[in-house]
Amino acid sequence: MTATDRPRAPRRRVPRARVPRAWVPNQHGAWAMVVAPPVVGALLAGPRGLHALLLAAWLAAYCAYFALTQWLRSGRRRRYRDPVLGYGVATAVLGLPLVAAQPALLRWAPAFALLLGASLRYAARRADRSYGNDLVTIAAAALMTVVAAGLLDRPEGWWPPGADDPRAWTAAGLLAAYLVGTVPYVKSMIRERGRPATARLSAGYHAALLAGAVVLAAAGRPAGVAGVALVVVAAGLLARAVLLPRRGRVRPAVVGAGEVVATLAVTAVTLAAV
Structure with a gap:
């Protein structure tokens, strides 16, 4: 037998290093909810380097929040302690120069502390998947639109930066209206799939959303192409809410990817509308 005829020894497969699950938020669609509001606010203000910070x-704060909620709902398991500490330190390291550059940001702290406290209370009761907690987290995310829009402001008195900007509040309201609809829709696709009541709630909410878009467009707020686009996107969201739950089981990653696409469309319309 020649050297070329000898059977080759099987190659040993080296397992790839994986990031522990405790460090990676597993709510795929949440990334769109977290990223869109501060990006919209930055675009309204004119993006600067401080917006990237x-x-x-x-x-980092979102990752710390997610790890903290998992730690609370798991009965304070040790596996979540390191992510809580790690992301907490990262948030502080990134947040300190931000506050140093714009100290007035601290005026938003009471509002976010109130929302965070309410959400952590849900988590401690293992109710972090509830509708109430979803609304709390959406309120915090949407508020970031106003925070980002006013990041470069130097407000007088005790007003938080951006709090007097009607365009920012309008954008935050449009994003919040969309994000609230994602709650029953995603539940109808995943955790409450097959429950007619959830599907009806999702369809009904999106029908009301379309009706509101038609009324706004008819009133010229927004006018022209932006008004038409608002109605078209709302109609697409309604069609999605009605048709997709009937297709049966869909992987959560696919649902999350769809949320990213829908969020991009809503972001574009929001910027055009305000």
Whole structure:
């Protein structure tokens, strides 16, 4: 037998290093909810380097929040302690220069502390998947639109930066209206798939959303192409809410990818509308 005829020894497969699950938020569609508001706010203000720092700090804070909720709902398991500490330190490292550059940002702290406290209370009761907690987290995310829009402001008195900007509040309202609809829709696709009541709630909410878009467009707010686009996107969201739950089981990653696409469309319309 020649050297070329000898059977080759099987290659040993070296397992790839994986990031522990405790460090990676597993809510695929949540990334769109977290990223869109500060990006919209930055685009309204005119993006600067400080906006990139704000986004980085916000993402670190979201990861810290997610790890903290998992730690609470798991009965304070040790596996979640390191992510809580790690992301907490990252948030502080990114947040301190941000506050140093814009100290007035601290005026938003009471609002976010109130929302965070309410959400952590849900998590401690293992109710972090509830509708109430979803609304709390959406409120916090949408508020970041106003925070980002006013990041470069130097407000007088005790007003938080951006709080007096009607365009920012309008954009935050449009994003919040969309994000609220994602709650029953995603539940109808995953956790509450097959429950007619959830599917009806999702369809009914999106029908009301379309009706509101038609009324706004008819009133000229927004006018022209932006008004038409608002109605078209709302109609697409309604069609999605009615048709997709009937297709049966869909992988959560696919649902999350669809949320990213829908969020991009809503983001574009929001910027055009305000």
